[in-house]
Amino acid sequence: MTGDIPSSGHSPSPVGAPADHLGHRDRLRDKLVSGGGAGLHDYELLELYLFRCIPRRDVKPIAKSLIARFGDLGGVVTARPVDLASVKGISDKTAAELVLIQALAERLAREQVIGRPVIASWSALITYCRTALQHARTEEFRVMFLDRKNRLVADEVLGQGTIDHAPVYPREVVKRALAHEASALILVHNHPSGDATPSQADIDMTRSLMEICRPFDIVVHDHLVIGRENTSSFKTLGLM
Structure with missing residues (x-):
């Protein structure tokens, strides 16, 4: 038997699937x-x-x-x-x-910030950082490299570690900053525990890095700590 079969606009339901x-x-x-x-x-x-x-x-x-x-x-x-x-x-x-x-x-989140002044796209930068790190199960340390107009020219992962520690080598950060001809940095890392409160180790490392950057005229604008529900800013907290 041949001929057109009336169509309802859908293919037949898969075998074993609910009728609806x-x-x-x-x-x-x-x-x-x-x-x-x-x-x-x-x-x-x-x-x-x-x-x-x-x-x-x-x-x-x-x-x-x-x-x-x-x-x-x-x-x-x-x-x-x-x-x-x-x-x-x-x-x-x-x-x-x-x-x-x-x-x-x-x-997609990165495209909203790369090559743009961070002041004009700060909320987009936070969104990018949270997208990348909010649900990470181990700690990750990133550095955002900025040019003289505070445009984001690159971001790199410079430390990956365990659930509560990522090794950071300040001299390696400076080396990468010079390679990118960056004049400023924004540091970013996550706390897999979910609590975005900076630890004393975070504070000490940031201040050490700022001292090492100073002779090269490289400014550390901020250090962001990404938690599960919120983000802490060292600059806002008065830690730098």
Whole structure:
């Protein structure tokens, strides 16, 4: 028997999927288009992304499992691929796709600050730093290098360590600053514990670095400590 088959506008539901599976996907997409991401829960945004990675399954339970396991959307996309793949329904390929979200977020945030005066884009700089470090599970020390017009010309990771320590070598920081012909620096590191309060070691290291930079006419504008919920500024706290 031949002839056209009446179409409802959708492909047949995947075997084993709920009857309303595709209708649910369409409703989520409509909700995103009409109201933007602000009108969606974390797990719903994750669902929308997983639709592309896992096309033949109801991904709502998987999305909820990921949020339950890693805490929130940021925790999901910054998780290690091996940990993501341990969640039922997540393959190694899908884990790599989820890691891609964080890489894209960092790149987009960086584009808002690179080559721009930091004073005019300070909130964007904070957003970039938080995007990169807010959910990091180990401590990371970054340096933002600025030119004479206080434009961000480069940022580099100059120390990576454990959950509560990242080795920092002030002379290496100065070496990299000279290589970039930088006239000023902004130091940034995270506290994986979540508490953005500067430690005494943070304060001592910053003051030591400022002393080493002074003969080279390199100014340290600020040192930012990134916590889970907030960010501390040495300059605002009167620590420099």
